[in-house]
Amino acid sequence: MDCQLDIFFLEALINGLLLAGLLALLALGLNLIFGVIDVVWICYAEIVMIGMYGIDFAYKGGMPFLLAAAIGIIITAVAGVILHYLVIRPVLETPPINQLLVTGGVLFLLQASATMLFGIEFRNLGMRLGSTTVADMSFSWARIITFLVALGGMLALWLFLRRTYLGTAIRAIAQDRQIMPLMGVDSRKLYLVTSALGGGLAGVAATLMVLQYDIYPQIGLQFGPLIFMICVLGGLGNMIGGFVAAFIISQFIAVGSSCFHTEWGYAVAFLFFMVAIFIRPQGLFGGKS
C-alpha cells in the first residue's frame, strides 16, 4: 500500500503507460468529432458500450474474434452516422450547450436500452490471453495488445488525415467552417463521414476493451468522464494534445491506485485536471483560444 520506489511502483508505472494507449484511442474519436463538427458527444462511451455488446454477441454466436470485432466496428460507425443524422444535425445551429445536452439524452437512452435488452449482469468474452513476466513484473497480454493496436489506430488515422483527399478535406473544414462550403465542399457529407470515423474509432476501442473489461450497461459512466477530462486537458479538438494528456492522466490513476485505493487515483487525477485547467484554460497543449 505504501509508496516506495520499488518494483511494484515500476510495474504500476508501466501498466499506466499501457492504459494510456487505450485512453488515448478513446479520446481520439471524441477529439476528431469535436475538431471537425464542434460538438461534444457526451454519449461517446455509451457508443463504445454498444460496440462491446455487439462484439460479445457476435463472438458468442460462433464467429472468430476478428470478424466479431469488424462487426462491432461497423455497428458503432453506423451508430455514429445515425446519431449525427437524427440528433446532432437538427441542433447544429443552436447554442453549443444544447448539442452537448442532447447527446446526454442519448446517453440515458442507450444506457437504459442496454439495461432492458441485455440485463445488468456483467459479461465477458472469456478469452484468456495470459500474461508475460519481465524482470519479476507481470503484464497481461491483453494490455500490451491494446497498447499496440491503439498506437497503430492512431497512426492510421493520422495517415488518413494527412495523405488522403478525404482526410485533407476534413482537416480543411476543421480549420474554417465558413469558407469550405464556398470552395464547393459539401460539409454535410463530410460531417457524416467524420461521424462514421469517430464511431468506428469507438468500435476499435470497444474491441480492445472487451479483452480486458467486463461488459455492463453502466461501463460508460466509468470511462466517459475520464475521456472528457483527457480531451479537455489536451485542448478539445487537439489530437496530439489528447494523446499526451492520456499519458499524464493514466499515470495519475496507475500510480495513485498502487499507492492508495483505486478511487484516490481517480480523485487525484480529477483534482489535477481542475487545477491544470485553471492554469491553462485552453488545455495543456492548446494554442490561443
Add this chain to the structure above:
Amino acid sequence: MSALRVSPAAVVGLLAVAALPLFVHILSPASEKYYLHLLIQILLWSFIYTGWSLMGRFGLTSLGHGAFTGIGAYVTVLLWNQAGLTPWLGIPISVVIAAVVGVLVGYPCFRLRITGHYFALLTLALTEFVRLCIVGLRDYTGGSLGTQPSRHGNGISLFAIQFEPDRVLAFYIAFALWLFGLYVWLRVDRSMDRYALDAASQDEDAAASVGIDVTREKLKITALSSALCALGGAIYGQYQMYISPDTIAGLGISLNMVFAVIAGGMWTLLGPTVGAVFTQVLAEGLRVAIQGSATLKSILGSSALALDQAIYGLLLVLFIIYMPKGILGTGIDWWRRWRRRKA
C-alpha cells in the same frame, strides 16, 4: 428592493398545494403514505432543480450540482453520525462548504472565461471528484453502499431534524422549502443582478464595458445556487434517512437536474417544478403500470426498471430539438399567441 407582490391566482394556487395532504387523506386514505411520499419527493426535487436553474438560466450550464447536493447530504449526516453535531449546525456548515466549493471552482472559471462546453465538462469533473471522495472515504461514508443518519429516539426529533415517520409534517417541511426556493428565484428575477447576468450571458465584453463586474455577478449566483442545492440535498438526506452516491451525489444526479429543468422550462418560475412533477410522475407512473399489469411484467421482466430512463432519454432529445423552452415555456408561448389572436 420592492416587496414581492403576490397575485390572487398565486394565493389560490399555493393554498391548493398546501391542501394537498387533505385531498390525499380524503381521496385515498389507504395509500396516503405513498402519495405523500411522492408529493414530498416532487417538492424536494423541485427545490433542488430551482436552485440549479438560477445558474442554468444565465447560460451557466453546470454539471457539477450533483457535487453540491452530495456535500449537503454527506456533511450533515457525517457531522451527526461521527461528531453528534445537530443538523441545526450541520446543515448551515454543509451549505457554507458547498458555497465555498462553488466559489473556489467558479472563480477561476469566470476569470478565465471558461464557458459552454468547457464549463460543463469542468463542473462534470467536480461531480466526479466529490463522488470519488465519498466512495474513497468508505470508512466514514459507507462508500457506494451509502449510509444512514443514526435515528434519534423514535425518529421524530426537533433536535436531530428527523421527521420521516410523520409524512404530513415532512410534506409541510418540503413545502416550506419549495416556497423558499420560489421566493429566492423571484428575488433574483427582480434584482439588478439578473439584468447584469442576462447581459453577461449575451456578450461578456459588452456587459463589462458598461461597468458590470461579470466575475463578481457570476460568483454571487454560483454561491447562491450551490448553497440552495446543498440545503436541498441535506433535507433530502434527513427525509430519506438514507444517502448513497447514487441517490444524492454524482453524475446521474447532475444530469437529472439539467434534464428535468430543460423538460419543465428553464426560464420560468415554475419550470423546474413542472420538470420535477413530470419526471417523478413519469417514473412512478411507469413503475405502477408495470407492477400492475402481468403482461407488461412478463414482457419486460426485471429490465422494467430501466424503461423510465429510456423514455426519459428519448423525450429529452425530442425536447431539446423541438421544445427547447420546455413544457411550461412552450405552454406559456402558446397561451400568449392564442390570446393575441383572440384580441
